[in-house]
Amino acid sequence: xxxxxxxxxxxxxxxxxxxxxxxxxxxxxxxxxxxxxxxxxxxxxxxxxxxxxxxxxxxxxxxxxxxxxxxxxxxxxxxxxxxxxxxxxxxxxxxxxxxxxxxxxxxxxxxxxxxxxxxxxxxxxxxxxxxxxxxxxxxxxxxxxxxxxxxxxxxxxxxxxxxxxxxxxxxxxxxxxxxxxxxxxxxxxxxxxxxxxxxxxxxxxxxxxxxxxxxxxxxxxxxxxxxxxxxxxxxxxxxxxxxxxxxxxxxxxxxxxxxxxxxxxxxxxxxxxxxxxxxxxxxxxxxxxxxxxxxxxxxxxxxxxxxxxxxxxxxxxxxxxxxxxxxxx
Ligand SMILES: [Zn+2]
Numbered sequence: 001x002x003x004x005x006x007x008x009x010x011x012x013x014x015x016x017x018x019x020x021x022x023x024x025x026x027x028x029x030x031x032x033x034x035x036x037x038x039x040x041x042x043x044x045x046x047x048x049x050x051x052x053x054x055x056x057x058x059x060x061x062x063x064x065x066x067x068x069x070x071x072x073x074x075x076x077x078x079x080x081x082x083x084x085x086x087x088x089x090x091x092x093x094x095x096x097x098x099x100x101x102x103x104x105x106x107x108x109x110x111x112x113x114x115x116x117x118x119x120x121x122x123x124x125x126x127x128x129x130x131x132x133x134x135x136x137x138x139x140x141x142x143x144x145x146x147x148x149x150x151x152x153x154x155x156x157x158x159x160x161x162x163x164x165x166x167x168x169x170x171x172x173x174x175x176x177x178x179x180x181x182x183x184x185x186x187x188x189x190x191x192x193x194x195x196x197x198x199x200x201x202x203x204x205x206x207x208x209x210x211x212x213x214x215x216x217x218x219x220x221x222x223x224x225x226x227x228x229x230x231x232x233x234x235x236x237x238x239x240x241x242x243x244x245x246x247x248x249x250x251x252x253x254x255x256x257x258x259x260x261x262x263x264x265x266x267x268x269x270x271x272x273x274x275x276x277x278x279x280x281x282x283x284x285x286x287x288x289x290x291x292x293x294x295x296x297x298x299x300x301x302x303x304x305x306x307x308x309x310x311x312x313x314x315x316x317x318x319x320x321x322x323x324x325x326x327x328x329x
Contacts, residue, residue: 233320
């Protein structure tokens with residue numbers, strides 16, 4: 001049977017063990033910081049840990065029981081000594097008011113014997129004032145209370161905050177575990193999806209749900225057709241824009257990078273797509289190295305501007321038109 005009160009991500013087991021050891025040895029730090037890339041499951045790890053912390057009768061395997069009074073309240077979202085600070089819906093930052101509210105609540109005495117637990121996720125979403133306000137709480141920790149800060153961008157947090165937390169950095173996860181997790185969910189191309197997701201398992205899962213490998217292949221085929229002069233550039237741009245929830249720019253960049261490597265005589269196993277050798281040959285016949293670098297630069301620029309409010313459509317159209325015009329040379 002599944003263990004619903006455990007994060008369920010096998011690559012986090014060692015971190016889970018370390019966290020729960022704090023509870024078993026009764027030496028819970030007053031502030032912990034979980035650091036790691038987005039898509040590794042840190043939020044889930046923090047929540048499971050909060051749940052395990054408040055459980056009155058944990059299972060022998062060190063998971064929360066799920067049936068005690070505290071667990072029932074926790075699952076219903078009504079456990080009074082658990083604070084979960086996230087940005088308001090539609091917003092990106094955690095405001096100072098939320099931190100002040102928290103500080104006020106923590107100043108009151110606890111209602112339960114188990115430690116109070118606070119999750120701030122992502123901690124780097126705290127605005128300057130909010131971070132300052134939290135600093136006071138970190139400097140004078142409330143009794144029997146643990147703050148768990150989750151961050152994917154450690155460098156965005158003030159050193160004063162970082163230095164007052166016990167850091168737990170999640171990195172270099174076991175890919176074999178991520179692969180078998182994906183396999184168990186029914187994904188048959190686990191290693192390819194992990195490759196597509198830069199080895200971030202939850203992102204790989206998301207991409208698999210969107211059938212991203214097939215979409216990527218189709219996009220690269222379209223790009224090739226464009227460079228052969230067989231696809232209208234505006235049509236190509238339109239297709240790219242429709243796929244804006246997928247990392248199209250990154251895929252096109254990988255395709256071009258492969259072509260550049262191929263032009264330099266790189267061996268197959270160093271290519272992202274060694275299976276597309278025939279296509280690479282066509283690309284290299286169509287474009288010279290300078291052209292390829294030009295297009296790559298253009299994509300890199302588009303990628304930088306991706307999150308900005310610029311006219312992506314116009315820029316992608318420009319890219320497509322330039323790519324197409326190269327074939328007319
Ligand atoms: Zn319980």
